Structure formats: structure tokens, C-alpha cells
Amino acid sequence: MSLLSNLTDRFGAAFASLGLDPGLGTVTVSDRPDLAQFQCNGALAAARAAGRAPRDIAQDVIDAVGDPDVFAELGIAGPGFINITLTDEFLGERIGRLDPDRFGHLARSNDGKVLIDFGGPNVAKAMHVGHLRSSLIGESLQRVFRFAGYDVVSDIHFGDWGTQMGQLIIEAQSRRPDLLYFDPASSGPYPDEPPFSLDDLQEMYPAVAARTKADPAVAELARQATLELQQGRPGYRALWQHFWDVSHDAQRRDFDRLGVAFDLWHGESTVHDRVAPMLEKIKAQGGAVEDAGALIVEVARPDDTKEIPPLLLTKSDGGYLYGTTDLATIDDRVAMGIDTALYVVDARQSLHFEQVFRAAWATGVAPESMLLEHVPFGTMNGPDGKPFKTREGGVLRLDDLISLVRDAALKRLEEAELATEYPDEERAEIAARVGLAALKYGDLSNNRTSNYVFDLDRFTSFEGKTGPYLLYGAVRIKSILRKAADLDLGPGPIIPPAADTERALMLELTRFPEVLDRTVEFRAPNHLAEYAYDVVTAFNRFYEACHILREEDAARQASWLGLVELTLGLLVLLLDLLGIEVPDRM
Numbered sequence: 001m002s003l004l005s006n007l008t009d010r011f012g013a014a015f016a017s018l019g020l021d022p023g024l025g026t027v028t029v030s031d032r033p034d035l036a037q038f039q040c041n042g043a044l045a046a047a048r049a050a051g052r053a054p055r056d057i058a059q060d061v062i063d064a065v066g067d068p069d070v071f072a073e074l075g076i077a078g079p080g081f082i083n084i085t086l087t088d089e090f091l092g093e094r095i096g097r098l099d100p101d102r103f104g105h106l107a108r109s110n111d112g113k114v115l116i117d118f119g120g121p122n123v124a125k126a127m128h129v130g131h132l133r134s135s136l137i138g139e140s141l142q143r144v145f146r147f148a149g150y151d152v153v154s155d156i157h158f159g160d161w162g163t164q165m166g167q168l169i170i171e172a173q174s175r176r177p178d179l180l181y182f183d184p185a186s187s188g189p190y191p192d193e194p195p196f197s198l199d200d201l202q203e204m205y206p207a208v209a210a211r212t213k214a215d216p217a218v219a220e221l222a223r224q225a226t227l228e229l230q231q232g233r234p235g236y237r238a239l240w241q242h243f244w245d246v247s248h249d250a251q252r253r254d255f256d257r258l259g260v261a262f263d264l265w266h267g268e269s270t271v272h273d274r275v276a277p278m279l280e281k282i283k284a285q286g287g288a289v290e291d292a293g294a295l296i297v298e299v300a301r302p303d304d305t306k307e308i309p310p311l312l313l314t315k316s317d318g319g320y321l322y323g324t325t326d327l328a329t330i331d332d333r334v335a336m337g338i339d340t341a342l343y344v345v346d347a348r349q350s351l352h353f354e355q356v357f358r359a360a361w362a363t364g365v366a367p368e369s370m371l372l373e374h375v376p377f378g379t380m381n382g383p384d385g386k387p388f389k390t391r392e393g394g395v396l397r398l399d400d401l402i403s404l405v406r407d408a409a410l411k412r413l414e415e416a417e418l419a420t421e422y423p424d425e426e427r428a429e430i431a432a433r434v435g436l437a438a439l440k441y442g443d444l445s446n447n448r449t450s451n452y453v454f455d456l457d458r459f460t461s462f463e464g465k466t467g468p469y470l471l472y473g474a475v476r477i478k479s480i481l482r483k484a485a486d487l488d489l490g491p492g493p494i495i496p497p498a499a500d501t502e503r504a505l506m507l508e509l510t511r512f513p514e515v516l517d518r519t520v521e522f523r524a525p526n527h528l529a530e531y532a533y534d535v536v537t538a539f540n541r542f543y544e545a546c547h548i549l550r551e552e553d554a555a556r557q558a559s560w561l562g563l564v565e566l567t568l569g570l571l572v573l574l575l576d577l578l579g580i581e582v583p584d585r586m
Helices: 003-017 042-050 054-065 088-096 129-148 163-175 198-214 216-231 234-258 268-284 322-335 347-363 398-415 424-444 467-486 500-509 512-522 526-545 554-577
Strands: 027-029 038-040 071-077 081-086 113-117 151-155 289-291 294-297 311-314 340-346 371-377
Touching: 003 027, 003 038, 003 042, 003 054, 003 512, 042 054, 042 081, 054 071, 054 081, 081 088, 088 500, 088 554, 113 129, 129 151, 129 234, 129 340, 129 371, 129 398, 129 424, 129 512, 129 554, 163 198, 163 216, 163 234, 198 216, 198 234, 216 234, 234 398, 268 294, 268 311, 268 322, 294 347, 311 322, 311 347, 322 347, 340 347, 347 371, 398 424, 424 467, 424 526, 467 526, 467 554, 500 526, 500 554, 512 526, 512 554, 526 554
Parallel strands: 113 151, 113 340, 340 371
Antiparallel strands: 027 038, 038 081, 071 081, 289 294, 294 311
């Protein structure tokens, strides 16, 4: 049980002993740390129902809860706030019993199966900067939810089907008509080696898309190729598999560099065979209606404050749309036993997901008990306030962005004279980790729904609220423990604090359970990012005031080393939940 939960239980029991709602006993971290460590505001809420002055109720609560072994001071402030300060003995005992694996957080159980949908790249397209936020936020959330005890499945939702595949097929045929894939009489076997690279596909797709737009005859060829692909023409399927494989392999490498992983690489092709029977079932149950030859689901509600258009399932020519495959994807996830599906996708897609989710519930594709939630995020912008572009105005590839922050981190290390004497390979690895820390913390420290400006100089700084600052803090703590070990000194039992900065660090370490739960509740890693900065700041103040390796009191020194070790464990955990790796040294 966390410290705040323990205190809330104590004050809840005190309110209950007075015949009042125990829920009034909620204890929070004090808004005025100069006056107290914690506070309880329940007496103000209880006053009207009880017909008594809130200060009188507060005093009765203090009398009921008072325990000199736990509370050093209980006082009343203002109209009835209860200020709470713990004894050093109780605080030291709580820190001494803190579980170094979970830091007071109790793992949930039987909370159902959660799927987190994020990343969302497409076949034939290299990863670019526009995929960054979904990837970083989604990866952090899957780590957080798993740590919290949820059964988590992550899915990239690969864009691997539809008209663009037919377009690539006809473009490939125009360039290499001799390939076996285009012989309608052939059923294979086909070559193992792909005839085109991802760079080839990236050049081919915009070229054929332009031709398709300009020439109806080319558009018809692409439509026919798409149809034959979806109907299972062997050569087209084999060629499509090559497209899929070269795209997957390149994008997997980018995700590996970014430290992002998925349980599933399902795509639109995964649910293709579900679409037709799903639509037949929806039509048979009256869940969809025809409108000008198209099939639609009405999703507007009487209490809507804005217009919500119907979801279009098929066009007048019978063709499917993104909404159709998204609905079939929900159908597939229901079959997987998913109870909650979180879609970490750009905020600009909010209307689309509102339509799809409402349609899923309205048609019975998803039970009403299934939580379908769009987890929107803002854009990463350049200095001009617009979505980030290269200096030439193009979209920056993700591997180029990663290289950019790595090179900037290496320059920062040189300026700070860090890792200068290490082997080149180790320096390069440290620079890579510092660069990713800068990139990830620069993103995740922002409120998820906000836009932010990508500022390479600020993000890679070793000062201020940055990823490199946090990494340096963690590496510094590791160095302290190594120096202590060299002196045959080690962590010992934690004893009551003797200094303000020591006390403040201990209190900071107790906050983890509530911060993690808040991160889960709001699907917002910025709470963890902010907390990690607070932990490092509290530790630095403690280290500056308490000279650990020069301390003459052996018990106090061992206790401090125990506190250092605990702080390192929590900081490494926090950074890991943000997807940030800590090097051993810098």
C-alpha cells in the first residue's frame, strides 16, 4: 500500500468514527510544503451535511486520528484544512520497507485485456517524423499498462492493403513486365528475393499515384489489380508479400533504433476476409442502410453538440473504405478477447474514430461493455509553428531524425567533456542513448494533447528539464555507488532522516504509486516525465547537502547509501517506462 493510501485510510476511518463519509478522508500532497507535508480537505465538504463549522469537524478528526508514532504535527489552517506532517521515524520506516521492484505500487489483477494500437506506418513508405509521437506515446503506454498489471497487447495496425497496393502492382509491371508475377497463367513458385527495395517503392508510389490521378485508364488498371489481389491472384499476392516484407524489415529496423516494439504486426490485410461477412451480418440486422448506392451507418445522437456524419462502409461501386477495415479490425479484436482498445493516433483523426466507435457499438460489432478510446496527440512542430519539415520543406525520415539527435548529443558530450576518454564504440553508444533520451523526453514531457516545438538545442542540453539532464543524474548516482564500493562501503538499513533535503527526497520517493495511476488514468506519460525530473532534482539537493562518502557516522552513511540505491532504482524504472535507457557511465 502506498503512503498516501495508508494516510487516506487513517483519515477515512477518523471521519467514519464521527458518523461521516470515510471518502472525506482523502489525503493529498500539501499545496504548501512550507507548512506541511500533506493535507486533508474533507472537513470543508462535511460541514454542510453535518451542520457544523468545518474547523470544529477538523479538530474532531485530528483527535480521532492522532497517533504520535505517525504524526509529528496535525494542524488546522484557513477555514478547515488539516495540515499533516509525519514523524521522521515513521517516514524512515516506510522508506526502509519500500519494495525496490514496485516502489509501493500494487499491481492490478483481472482488469481485462488491453490492446494499444499505435505506430501505423504504411507499406512502401519509410518511417518519417510524423510517426514519432504515436510511436513514443504508444510505447510508453504499453510499458506503463504492463507494469500496472494489465494484460497488454500492442498492435502496429500496418497500412498494407487497398488501392495503393494495386497502384504499386501496375507500376511494377510497367517497369518490369518480364517478371513472372504478371503472367496470369503462373501459379508459382516465385523468387525468394524481392524485385524492388523500399527506396524503389518510395519512388514508385508517388509516380503511379500521379499517373492514376491524371489518367482514368490508369486508375481503372489499378482498381482491377487491387480487385485481383484481394481475390487471391497468386502472382499479385506473391508480389504484395515482397512489398510487405521489404517495408516491414526497414521499418522494424527504425523501430528497433527507436526502442519501440509490437506484439502484433496486423494490418488491413489481416481483416480482409472478415469484411464481407461482417457487412452481411450488419445489413441482415438492419444496422446499416443504403444511401445513393452506398452503405452507411447512422451514428449521430440527439444530444450531439456538433454534426457527426454517418460512417460510410461501402462506396456506390461496392468498394471498401478505411472505416470499413477499421470496423473489421474491431470485429477481429473482439474475437481476440480485447476488453479495452486504445488508439494512439493524431488528434486530427478524432472525428473518424468517433464515427467508427459509435458504428461498432450501434451495429453490435463491439459490445457496449468494450471500451474503444481514441488517445489523441498534438503535432511536433518546427520553429515556424507548423508540422516539422526539413530545411528543404520535405518530410524528415525517422532514421535521419535519430541520426540528427545522436550527432547533436555527441557534440554536447564533447562540449561538456564527458566520455572523452572512452573507446569510440562506447562513446557512440552513449551518444545514441543521450540522443534518444533527448528526443523521447522532449516529446513525452509535453502534455499529450498539446503541440510542441522541436528544439534540438534545448532538448540535447545537460541543463534544465531534459532527457540528457536525467541521464546524467542517473549516471551520477551510479558513480556514487561505484566509488562507495571501491571504499568497501555499501548500503545499509535506512534510518530516520536528519536533514531537510534527506527528508524531502524520502517524501519524493513515496509519490510513485499515485503518479503511475494518474499516468494510466489520463493515458499521459508526461506525469511520469515530470516526476522523474522531480526525483533527480530532489536527489541533487540531497547530495549537495549530505556529503555521503565523507560522513563519519557509519549508520548514517550506510542509510544514505541505501537511499541512493533506492533512488537509482526508481529513476531507472521511471526512465524505462518512458522508453529511455541509462548508460553505465558518461
